[in-house]
Amino acid sequence: xxxxxxxxxxxxxxxxxxxxxxxxxxxxxxxxxxxxxxxxxxxxxxxxxxxxxxxxxxxxxxxxxxxxxxxxxxxxxxxxxxxxxxxxxxxxxxxxxxxxxxxxxxxxxxxxxxxxxxxxxxxxxxxxxxxxxxxxxxxxxxxxxxxxxxxxxxxxxxxxxxxxxxxxx
Numbered sequence: 001x002x003x004x005x006x007x008x009x010x011x012x013x014x015x016x017x018x019x020x021x022x023x024x025x026x027x028x029x030x031x032x033x034x035x036x037x038x039x040x041x042x043x044x045x046x047x048x049x050x051x052x053x054x055x056x057x058x059x060x061x062x063x064x065x066x067x068x069x070x071x072x073x074x075x076x077x078x079x080x081x082x083x084x085x086x087x088x089x090x091x092x093x094x095x096x097x098x099x100x101x102x103x104x105x106x107x108x109x110x111x112x113x114x115x116x117x118x119x120x121x122x123x124x125x126x127x128x129x130x131x132x133x134x135x136x137x138x139x140x141x142x143x144x145x146x147x148x149x150x151x152x153x154x155x156x157x158x159x160x161x162x163x164x165x166x167x168x169x
Contacts, residue, residue, distance in 0.1 A: 003091065005098045008045040008057070013037075015054045016047065023056075023081030028168045032079060035164035036061045043075055043108075046099055048082070048091050056082040058095040060103055063112060065133060067157035074110040074144075075103055076161050096123055100147065109151035112144045112159060132156035 008016060013034075020030040036042045041061045048056030058080045065072040077099070082091045100123065103111060112133070113125060117140040125143035129152055135142055146152055 020081045029079040041162035077113040104147040109148040133159040135159045
């Protein structure tokens with residue numbers, strides 16, 4: 001089967017919602033994606049398609065690091081969802097790599113996420129890179145990635161996901 005990763009279109013929104021509900025087994029992530037999009041925080045939204053069927057979705061949204069002197073722009077990665085019967089086949093990895101490539105090409109420097117510590121380091125995410133970022137999510141699952149070398153060098157402060165993330169538990 002041929003996998004295509006492409007930008008979402010308006011025609012995909014209903015299917016993206018369904019994918020996130022199936023992938024996570026609850027409504028919260030689907031609502032988060034809808035809110036990020038509706039409130040203008042979505043920076044990049046991609047779908048994975050096989051044989052005309054959308055089977056996965058990934059979103060990058062605006063985030064910020066308040067250093068006390070300035071606000072440093074960042075992106076938040078997530079959610080990343082794949083329908084259950086297509087999970088563990090490299091689809092999430094392909095979407096993450098494609099998305100990170102788009103973000104780098106767009107000139108973004110920093111990506112932060114809250115994710116599985118055994119999975120995301122393979123893409124370069126590290127809790128060590130996030131150690132100077134204060135967050136209620138601090139810990140081994142709170143990770144950062146520099147799309148530009150040393151983008152986090154000398155950056156310390158309070159990290160904030162876009163406001164819609166506050167509704168997800």
